[in-house]
Each structure stands twice: as structure tokens, then as C-alpha cells.
Amino acid sequence: MIRPVLLLVLLSGLSTVFVSGAAHAQSSSAAEQVATINKLIEQNWADYEIRPSGVVDDAKWCRRVYLDIIGRIPTLEELAEFTSTRDRNKRQQLVQTLLYDDRYTEEYARHWATVWSNILIGRSGGTDRRSLTSRDGMQKYLRDSFAMNKPYNEMVYELVAAEGATKPGTENFNGAVNFLVDKVNDENAVLATSSVSRIFLGQQVQCTQCHNHPFNQWKQQKFWEFNAFFRQTRALRRFVDGTRDIDHAELVNEDTAGEGGDPEDAMIFYELRNGLTKVAYPVFVDGQEIGRSGFVSDSNRREELARLITGSEFMDKMYANRMWAHFLGYGFTKPVDDLGPHNPASHPELLEYLGQQIRQHSYDPKTLIEWITLSKPYQLSAQITTANEIDDPTLGEMPKFSHFYLRQMQAEQLYQSLVAATGAGAAGSYEKQEQERRKWLSQFVVAFGTDEGDEATTFNGSIPQALMMFNGDLIKQATATDKGSFLGEIVDDDTRLRAKLDAVFMAGVARRPTRMEQTMATKLLAARGGDEAAMLQDIWWALLNSNEFIMQH
Numbered sequence: 001m002i003r004p005v006l007l008l009v010l011l012s013g014l015s016t017v018f019v020s021g022a023a024h025a026q027s028s029s030a031a032e033q034v035a036t037i038n039k040l041i042e043q044n045w046a047d048y049e050i051r052p053s054g055v056v057d058d059a060k061w062c063r064r065v066y067l068d069i070i071g072r073i074p075t076l077e078e079l080a081e082f083t084s085t086r087d088r089n090k091r092q093q094l095v096q097t098l099l100y101d102d103r104y105t106e107e108y109a110r111h112w113a114t115v116w117s118n119i120l121i122g123r124s125g126g127t128d129r130r131s132l133t134s135r136d137g138m139q140k141y142l143r144d145s146f147a148m149n150k151p152y153n154e155m156v157y158e159l160v161a162a163e164g165a166t167k168p169g170t171e172n173f174n175g176a177v178n179f180l181v182d183k184v185n186d187e188n189a190v191l192a193t194s195s196v197s198r199i200f201l202g203q204q205v206q207c208t209q210c211h212n213h214p215f216n217q218w219k220q221q222k223f224w225e226f227n228a229f230f231r232q233t234r235a236l237r238r239f240v241d242g243t244r245d246i247d248h249a250e251l252v253n254e255d256t257a258g259e260g261g262d263p264e265d266a267m268i269f270y271e272l273r274n275g276l277t278k279v280a281y282p283v284f285v286d287g288q289e290i291g292r293s294g295f296v297s298d299s300n301r302r303e304e305l306a307r308l309i310t311g312s313e314f315m316d317k318m319y320a321n322r323m324w325a326h327f328l329g330y331g332f333t334k335p336v337d338d339l340g341p342h343n344p345a346s347h348p349e350l351l352e353y354l355g356q357q358i359r360q361h362s363y364d365p366k367t368l369i370e371w372i373t374l375s376k377p378y379q380l381s382a383q384i385t386t387a388n389e390i391d392d393p394t395l396g397e398m399p400k401f402s403h404f405y406l407r408q409m410q411a412e413q414l415y416q417s418l419v420a421a422t423g424a425g426a427a428g429s430y431e432k433q434e435q436e437r438r439k440w441l442s443q444f445v446v447a448f449g450t451d452e453g454d455e456a457t458t459f460n461g462s463i464p465q466a467l468m469m470f471n472g473d474l475i476k477q478a479t480a481t482d483k484g485s486f487l488g489e490i491v492d493d494d495t496r497l498r499a500k501l502d503a504v505f506m507a508g509v510a511r512r513p514t515r516m517e518q519t520m521a522t523k524l525l526a527a528r529g530g531d532e533a534a535m536l537q538d539i540w541w542a543l544l545n546s547n548e549f550i551m552q553h
Contacts, residue, residue, distance in 0.1 A: 069373070172250065328401055332399075
């Protein structure tokens with residue numbers, strides 16, 4: 001049942017973000033990097049004569065870091081445990097717990113597998129029956145990689161150079177091939193060329209397929225030289241025995257004679273806009289060439305490409321930029337995957353420093369996460385002050401990170417948060433839960449089918465999203481008052497009504513209700529004839545549908 005009037009009334013009181021004087025400390029292993037991050041950020045503040053917002057209170061920071069590291073808000077118990085701890089180093093301790101405690105390994109791996117699946121194959125990747133991509137295979141590879149804390153450079157190498165079958169359980173299974181299997185299946189592996197260069201190097205090359213880039217250093221020649229690395233690669237369909245139904249696909253490397261017909265000199269051709277035809281061989285973005293032979297035994301081109309990418313400083317900076325954007329809402333460049341002199345970074349020294357430190361620390365993802373989450377900008381409140389109101393990237397300004405930038409949760413984060421906070425959708429096997437999750441998420445993705453594999457999400461306040469949050473099955477489960485449910489346990493508790501109200505607000509938005517909200521609850525209780533369960537259900541429904549719940553703040 002939709003409660004529009006109640007929603008409008010309660011939402012008016014759900015927008016304040018409070019701050020406290022809470023401090024944080026970092027481990028000695030991260031102290032140097034965190035101090036340097038803070039110094040370079042603070043220098044930027046001084047240059048623009050702005051002052052940062054205050055430090056966010058413990059409850060909201062706890063909610064923030066759970067969302068960013070493991071992809072969901074904390075449970076009421078987890079939040080209470082953190083906020084009641086007196087240790088002055090508790091923020092650093094919580095970060096390390098979420099990163100290294102076995103209790104969170106599965107959630108950490110699942111969250112980052114989701115993040116990178118969306119980057120590598122998109123939210124709709126592997127969901128179309130015509131696709132060769134196995135989403136299960138992609139996510140298994142990524143989950144296993146993050147669970148064992150595989151270094152980032154090793155992941156990149158494997159994703160670019162992978163051979164094998166796409167589907168879990170098949171002979172020669174290698175989940176990493178799902179990144180490229182559909183991308184090399186299009187004409188001349190154009191999508192593989194643009195995706196690999198953009199995702200791992202921050203080089204936007206897609207428009208140089210047909211002409212020189214009007215704004216950066218990429219020329220048409222460089223596109224086809226990069227493209228030549230993929231010309232030994234084939235995606236083969238494997239059919240169910242005795243049928244024409246595709247069971248899975250396999251990514252293989254095969255000798256190529258190029259377009260000139262000579263495997264010893266496997267050149268490819270491309271056409272200029274004036275109609276002239278030119279020749280290209282595999283050459284990396286920095287000018288490094290590899291052998292021209294098309295024989296895999298002479299030169300495995302994708303392995304060579306993987307080696308060159310993992311040796312490039314562009315990969316280091318691209319990874320730093322992407323991870324910073326994940327935690328702070330904006331990268332140092334916009335878009336985040338477009339680096340180069342044509343698109344200057346907001347904090348070039350910091351971007352350079354983080355890239356260097358990532359390489360020096362063996363590309364350990366958890367180490368980078370610790371640096372960022374313990375840094376000063378990540379501790380700040382989302383409240384904008386008169387001293388930093390010019391810091392507004394939504395107006396096209398370079399981000400200065402003088403306050404935390406409000407942003408909407410990703411659809412996956414919202415789903416996992418509803419499950420964690422209320423137990424909704426948590427029943428059944430892992431496969432059953434994953435099936436329900438994908439079904440819920442699929443309603444928000446629109447694929448365009450362009451040469452770049454573009455897609456968009458309607459998880460942005462659209463009418464379908466609003467209706468789903470108002471009356472969807474997941475929300476009905478989340479607001480149930482049955483015995484053993486989240487609300488049912490709160491209702492059955494012997495505590496006073498004020499404590500129950502506190503619990504509902506802390507669970508949803510990591511704060512206690514304001515005086516006005518307490519008054520509203522009292523009036524609502526009277527309107528409900530003294531029925532506490534019905535009153536708490538109404539309030540919890542309104543909280544789940546509020547901007548404050550769905551925002552990362």
C-alpha cells in the first residue's frame with residue numbers, strides 16, 4: 001500500500017547530516033601514504049582559499065565505509081558495536097576488519113566482483129541469450145580473485161591474455177575470458193580495442209577508428225596499431241552435443257596471416273578518410289613494437305599486450321583514479337577513464353603519487369583501500385559550508401574534496417542493504433539468492449547496442465524505481481512485521497517505544513530521530529489507534545523510500 005502523504009511529511013525531516021569532533025588514526029603501515037594524501041589535498045584547499053567541512057560522526061562514517069568496502073550498510077548490531085567502542089583508533093580498526101576479517105571475506109569479494117563485472121562487461125553483460133559471455137563465469141573469476149586478494153596487475157594480465165572456456169564446470173574453464181569473448185566477436189575486434197585501452201589505460205580511442213582525435217594525441221594509426229594485438233584471437237562457439245544450441249564459448253589464439261596473406265608479416269589495413277589505405281602492425285601506445293609475425297609460437301600478441309599494459313604508468317594512474325572515484329564520488333578526471341594532456345587532472349601530483357605507490361606496494365587492492373578510507377577527505381561531512389560552497393563538481397568545477405559528495409547508492413548496494421538491514425530476500429541457496437538479485441537489478445538496465453557496448457541505468461529516481469520501492473516484493477518483505485522479521489523483533493522487544501524508534505532510524509539512516517520526527521511518530525501512533533507495529537511499519541517504509549536512505553553520505 002502506497003503511503004504518499006506520510007512519505008512527503010517524513011522526508012522533510014530526513015535530509016540533515018550531523019557532524020561531531022570524531023578523529024581517526026591510521027596504522028603505521030599506512031601513515032606515510034595517508035599523510036601525503038592529506039598534504040596534497042590540503043594544499044589544493046589552500047590554493048583555492050577554501051576550508052573543509054567538519055569530520056562526519058561515527059555512525060554515518062560507519063555506514064559510509066560499509067557501503068564502499070563491502071557493498072551494504074551495517075546491520076543495527078554492527079553499527080551499535082562500532083559506535084559504542086571508545087578506542088580512538090576504531091576507524092582504522094574497522095577498515096582493517098572489513099578488509100581482513102574472515103567474516104567479511106565473502107561479502108568483500110562479492111561486492112568487488114559486482115563492481116568489476118559492471119566495469120568489464122556491463123550490468124547487462126551475459127544476460128542476453130545471444131551473448132557468448134557467461135556472467136556466472138566472469139563473477140566466479142572475480143570473486144575468487146578478490147577473495148585471495150590477487151594483485152591488480154595480475155588480474156589485468158589475466159583478463160587481457162586469457163584463453164579458455166567461458167562457462168563454469170566445463171573443460172578448460174577460465175572465467176577471465178568472459179571479459180573479451182564478446183568483444184573480439186564483433187568486426188575486427190574494435191570493441192576489444194576500445195575497451196582494453198579505456199578500462200586499463202584511461203585512453204579513449206573509440207572515435208579514432210575512422211579519423212584522428214580532434215582533442216587528444218590519439219591518431220587513427222595508433223588505434224589500428226593497438227587493434228592489431230587482437231588479430232590472433234578467436235571466440236569459438238561450443239554446442240550442446242547433437243544440437244545447434246550453444247553451450248558455451250571458448251577464447252583461443254590462432255595463427256593469422258593478417259590481411260596481406262603472409263603470416264610472417266601479418267599486417268592489417270585501414271582506410272583514411274580520403275580513401276587511402278595504410279598498413280598497421282602491433283605497436284603499444286608508448287611506441288613499443290612487437291614482432292610482426294602472425295604465428296602464435298613466434299609472438300603471442302595478447303600476452304605481449306598484457307605485459308606492456310602492466311608495465312605502463314597509465315595503468316597505475318588509471319587504477320588510482322578509478323578507486324579514488326569509487327570512494328570519493330569523483331575521480332581526478334572527468335570522465336574517470338580519460339587520462340592525458342587534453343584532460344588535466346584536478347590533483348595531478350596526487351594522482352601521480354598514488355600511481356607510484358600502488359606499483360611500489362605490489363598492486364595490493366586492500367592497501368590502496370586503506371589509504372583512501374583513512375585519508376582526511378574521506379572523513380568529512382557532506383554538509384556544505386560557506387567556506388567551501390564553491391566546491392561543486394555538479395556545476396562542472398574541478399572537485400576539491402573539501403566535503404563528502406552526496407551520491408545515490410548503486411542499485412546493487414541498495415539491494416544488499418535491504419537484505420542486510422531487514423533479512424528480506426536472504427532465504428534459499430546462494431544460487432537462488434543470486435537469481436533473485438539479478439531479477440531485481442535487471443529492471444534498471446537499458447542496453448543501447450552501440451559500437452562501444454553502451455548501456456544506461458534507470459536507477460536514478462525514475463518512475464519504475466519509485467514504484468518498485470513503494471510496492472515491490474522486496475520492500476514488502478523488508479517492512480513485514482511477522483515474527484522473526486526485522487520489524488517483528490523490534491516490535492516484540494521489551495524496550496520503550498523511544499528505543500524502538502531509535503533502532504529503526506539507526507538501522508536505516510545511521511542517526512536517531514529528530515524532535516520533530518519523534519512528534520510525528522507520536523501523532524502517527526495515535527492515528528493508528530495505539531498500534532506500535534503499524535506505526536513502526538509506516539515509519540520504516542517511509543525511511544526506506546527516503547532520499548536519506550538511498551544516498552551515500
